[in-house]
Amino acid sequence: KKMASKIRVVLRPVKSIVVRFCPFESNVESTRKFLGCINHKKIQATNRNCEVTADVRHDGSEPLVDVMFADGERLIMKGANLTTIEMLTALGSRCNAKELKEEQRSKKKSP
Amino acid sequence: SLCAKMAALSGGAPWRRGWLPALQLVRRGSKAVTRHWKAMHFQRQKLMAVTEYLAPRPAIPPRCLTPRKERVEEDSGYMRLLRQQVEEVFRDNRMIAICQYNSMPGEDLVLMRHYLRKYNIEVKFVLNEIVRPVLAQSKYKNLLPLFVARNILLVSPELKAKEMLRVLKGVPQVNLLGACIEDTILSRQGVENFAKLPPLEVSQGQTVGALSLLPSQTSSLLQRGPAHLTALLDEHIRRLQAGGTGTPPEPPPAQSSEGH
Numbered sequence: 001k002k003m004a005s006k007i008r009v010v011l012r013p014v015k016s017i018v019v020r021f022c023p024f025e026s027n028v029e030s031t032r033k034f035l036g037c038i039n040h041k042k043i044q045a046t047n048r049n050c051e052v053t054a055d056v057r058h059d060g061s062e063p064l065v066d067v068m069f070a071d072g073e074r075l076i077m078k079g080a081n082l083t084t085i086e087m088l089t090a091l092g093s094r095c096n097a098k099e100l101k102e103e104q105r106s107k108k109k110s111p
Numbered sequence: 112s113l114c115a116k117m118a119a120l121s122g123g124a125p126w127r128r129g130w131l132p133a134l135q136l137v138r139r140g141s142k143a144v145t146r147h148w149k150a151m152h153f154q155r156q157k158l159m160a161v162t163e164y165l166a167p168r169p170a171i172p173p174r175c176l177t178p179r180k181e182r183v184e185e186d187s188g189y190m191r192l193l194r195q196q197v198e199e200v201f202r203d204n205r206m207i208a209i210c211q212y213n214s215m216p217g218e219d220l221v222l223m224r225h226y227l228r229k230y231n232i233e234v235k236f237v238l239n240e241i242v243r244p245v246l247a248q249s250k251y252k253n254l255l256p257l258f259v260a261r262n263i264l265l266v267s268p269e270l271k272a273k274e275m276l277r278v279l280k281g282v283p284q285v286n287l288l289g290a291c292i293e294d295t296i297l298s299r300q301g302v303e304n305f306a307k308l309p310p311l312e313v314s315q316g317q318t319v320g321a322l323s324l325l326p327s328q329t330s331s332l333l334q335r336g337p338a339h340l341t342a343l344l345d346e347h348i349r350r351l352q353a354g355g356t357g358t359p360p361e362p363p364p365a366q367s368s369e370g371h
Contacts, residue, residue, distance in 0.1 A: 023257050024253070032211060036213050039284055056298075058299065
């Protein structure tokens with residue numbers, strides 16, 4: 001059983017993260033915990049340029065996490081039925097995959 | 112004794128993670144009490160295995176019995192004190208803002224506290240398990256869904272919403288979720304609208320002016336007839352006095368003279 005705050009995500013390939021939720025709804029707990037976890041100083045330290053914004057609404061919309069990567073790719077996670085750990089691992093796996101691709105590309109460029 | 116040692120070594124318990132030399136001469140080797148794990152004599156191993164503790168099985172398996180009521184945890188005095196403090200906070204302050212707290216570096220937190228203190232706004236860290244029962248019993252039931260994940264309360268006896276929003280804009284790690292201002296629950300948009308309102312005296316003056324507009328129009332309308340008559344009579348008297356016994360001039364139309 002993993003604790004959500006122990007998962008380390010490398011945010012280097014991420015350009016911006018927008019977390020949108022409506023705090024008066026009842027399905028926002030995992031999204032809010034996700035926001036709290038990615039604001040941890042160790043994860044923020046991996047990429048100082050990544051802007052994390054919290055968009056607080058009151059229109060009954062469902063909680064949403066919108067991640068914009070540096071190569072233009074976009075990841076949208078609808079947090080209504082996801083747990084914090086699932087969201088963090090999904091983001092973490094995608095970041096790692098992108099990191100690997102970057103390393104391979106840089107290795108190919110400079111052999 | 113050599114073969115006994117070899118047998119003991121090979122029959123050693125599988126959980127032992129020590130390093131034992133492959134061959135050992137017992138006579139010149141270790142004593143009974145060693146610093147490393149020493150293999151038990153085989154007979155001793157057998158004795159230990161046979162005499163292991165077996166828990167007695169209950170006569171009725173626990174599945175067949177009704178489950179015991181879980182003991183409700185009594186609140187310690189500390190929790191009661193914290194709850195009293197929360198109740199006090201809700202009673203004494205006119206503006207209570209609830210924000211989500213994502214971890215901030217220490218000096219930023221101190222700076223934010225300092226700026227908010229200037230406007231008489233206090234920062235209080237709250238625990239959800241304390242606040243939730245307090246809110247459930249008070250009239251603030253609709254604030255309950257806000258209290259998940261880490262929260263802080265910004266409380267103030269005054270209503271300086273604009274300044275509070277300005278300070279919070281400079282702190283990205285604290286997100287305003289909602290507020291309870293003068294016993295009215297507002298969302299974030301509501302707080303922003305509230306901050307844009309003009310101050311109380313100005314809005315009071317505006318209300319008074321708007322309300323008194325119609326009555327003042329009515330009174331001037333009502334006074335127009337008698338005022339017109341008075342003006343005409345005055346003019347007539349003046350002309351009579353000035354012109355002596357001349358023909359009484361026609362009363363000048365007051366309306367058109369006003370228009371010129």
